[in-house]
Amino acid sequence: GQSLEQPSEVTAVEGAIVQINCTYQTSGFYGLSWYQQHDGGAPTFLSYNALDGLEETGRFSSFLSRSDSYGYLLLQELQMKDSASYFCASYTGGFKTIFGAGTRLFVKA
């Protein structure tokens, strides 16, 4: 089957760095996306990796290793507003994107 595995919950302290891992097993793979969803809000696109390596966008970075079917989202200088759910998603071509179940991030003061 097609699946993406990510931890269900992560807790970190304000100002710290946190890494959310994602392993994927999908038939057809073009790239890995990350989305953020606050409670009651819409999932919003954060980043996309098509090639191996690190992509940096401000405090957020995303990494992909195609040979390991693995990626992660790195959040630096955590802020309280970063408390949300984070989803990894595998783009498999056409209009098909397979999502993980999400990682709930709790940022503590």
Next chain:
Amino acid sequence: ETGVTQTPRHLVMGMTNKKSLKCEQHLGHNAMYWYKQSAKKPLELMFVYNFKEQTENNSVPSRFSPECPNSSHLFLHLHTLQPEDSALYLCASSHQGGTSGRPEAKNIQYFGAGTRLSVL
């Protein structure tokens, strides 16, 4: 504001009711999607429309009936639902999917805030 608006935000219905969910996108996208989001589960793709044509029906029960009158509007008609259909229903839109090197090949999707549906 994501450019994708869903109404209503909350809906409670009985199993014999008929209701409709509405989605509107103001982004000029040609593809629109319906997803079901249940607690602690991956988003489940239900339907995809590209230029008003349905391109994906992910084995969704017939009690869910989509309608796409144009590229900006998407509806999900509901009838004789079951309690297990209670969930958050998300609409999304994107540029045409593809595998070229163009930005839209990433299939970045823009989501609405969803309709929280409770079936009693």
